Amino acid sequence: MAALPEMMTAIEIVGHGGPDVLKPTRRPVPKPGPGEVLVRVRACGVNRPDVQQRLGGYPPPPGAPDIPGLEIAGEIVGLGPEVEGGWKLGDGVCALVIGGGYAEYCTAPAAQCLPIPRSYDMVRAAALPETFFTVWTNVFDRGRLQPGESILVHGGASGIGTTAIQLAKAFGATVYVTAGSAERCAACVKLGADRAINYKTEDFAAVVKDLTQGRGVDVVLDMIGGAYLAQNLNSLALEGRLVIIALLGGPKGEADLARVMVRRLTVTGATLRPRTVAQKAEIAASLRSRVWPLLDAGTIAPVIDRVLPLDQAAAAHHAIDGDHIGKIMLTVP
Ligand SMILES: NC(=O)c1ccc[n+]([C@@H]2O[C@H](COP(=O)([O-])OP(=O)(O)OC[C@H]3O[C@@H](n4cnc5c(N)ncnc54)[C@H](OP(=O)(O)O)[C@@H]3O)[C@@H](O)[C@H]2O)c1
Known part of the structure; x- marks a missing residue:
């Protein structure tokens, strides 16, 4: 050497x-x-x-x-x-x-x-390393995503999002994502997402409700934070887990916490x-x-x-x- x-x-x-x-x-x-x-x-x-x-x-x-x-x-x-x-x-x-x-x-x-x-x-x-360590620990350790469950990934076309789509699909989940344009949504679907929601033209919580026949998803991987808090909680199924990894939409949000109790939700997050x-x-x-x-x-x-x-x-x-x-x-x- x-x-x-x-x-x-x-x-x-x-x-x-x-x-x-x-x-x-x-x-x-x-x-x-x-x-x-x-x-x-x-x-x-x-x-x-x-x-x-x-x-x-x-x-x-x-x-x-x-x-x-x-x-x-x-x-x-x-x-x-x-x-x-x-x-x-x-x-x-x-x-x-x-x-x-x-x-x-x-x-x-x-x-x-x-x-x-x-x-x-x-x-x-x-x-x-950065996206695989982050997605693995947040989606599978903290979020406890199981085969047969469903996940909503915000920022599906990001480095984190493209990794989350592939890992969640590979481990048997149904994957919904948000992205900010038709082209970015198409890229997410090409990677395996079951449905990509253009958050600029669609209300993602309403779409998730429709897609899951009102049930909601088991896990949300969130990088928006405060601005999406209420909609994220509204998108979760009974026993659902919200995992926050970034605050692109600010650190503060308002939400009806009764939903957390009644639907037995978990709100968690981590920095790597x-x-x-x-x-x-x-x-x-x-x-x-x-x-x-x-x-x-x-x-x-x-x-x-x-x-x-x-x-x-x-x-x-x-x-x-x-x-x-x-x-x-x-x-x-
Ligand atoms: N907690 C941790 O340990 C950890 C570790 C690594 C990264 N992160 C965080 O994870 C995030 C992604 O990281 P990255 O490196 O992959 O960054 P990136 O490629 O820049 O991704 C940011 C994404 O946020 C999306 N976005 C912005 N506003 C949105 C909104 N209102 N609704 C939905 N999506 C929105 C953008 O999507 P569009 O362009 O489609 O709008 C973009 O794809 C960053 O905020 C980063 O700080 C956290």
Whole structure:
């Protein structure tokens, strides 16, 4: 293995604001700590939380790098002490990281690394961790979605949404989604959604009621929050679960809580980034045994809208505010 350089190129946030605050910089190559590997990054995913960090609304947790980027793929080029899981130098991995992905090198807890699925290149592999960890833990752990149940996924054409559609279908659920245009709805149906609701022209709660003959769905995966609270509760079946993962429509909403009691609903939610390595390791282990075989077999696959080089991170952030379907990716030369 070639000797590691002292310094690397990375993208830093020079001040909170629009995409143009993302600037290339030179930083020391990070050193892997106990239980960590050092990855030569080949590709990195761009996610909405990166945008929120850039805007100043989602600061990195204590101890996390200030460089954005929550998911990477590349080769292991360094091992910290006490690395478990059998990883060795030269292995290809994709990993969920707490930050620092927009860079040539990034450390990752070994327990948050997963193998590159069969026949995947680095870009496709890097498109997996953030949405697969998020959807798995929220839809299947917190939301307890079961085969034969139904789910409503908001933002069906987003990175999270395209993953949620495929995973929920693969595990035997009926899937309804919302999206903001006819074209985006069509993309969701092509991915497997049973019905896509254009929330700009249709009342999603009324459509869900019709589709389920008044019963409602078992799970709602929500990224809108306050603005959809009442309609989400109205869309749930008896014993239904509302799982909130983002607040694009604000943190506050008004709803009739009698519905929660009478219909025995659960309202829950989670953020992934601040959770402990042990908790993320548990999610990684479930993904490896339950979901990686589906990726290896080609049953499900990440949806990639576009791929840009690392030095065009600002353009990638402009693109995430556009009408992308699925993921926006950066390659690291
Ligand atoms: N809690 C966690 O751990 C966690 C982890 C990762 C991501 N997230 C959150 O999950 C969300 C999706 O992430 P992403 O990276 O996949 O972002 P993204 O691709 O930018 O997705 C945002 C989506 O929100 C949809 N949307 C906006 N307003 C809507 C409305 N009123 N009704 C229905 N859909 C609406 C948009 O759909 P249209 O364009 O079709 O309108 C868009 O597809 C982000 O808010 C992100 O912060 C949370």
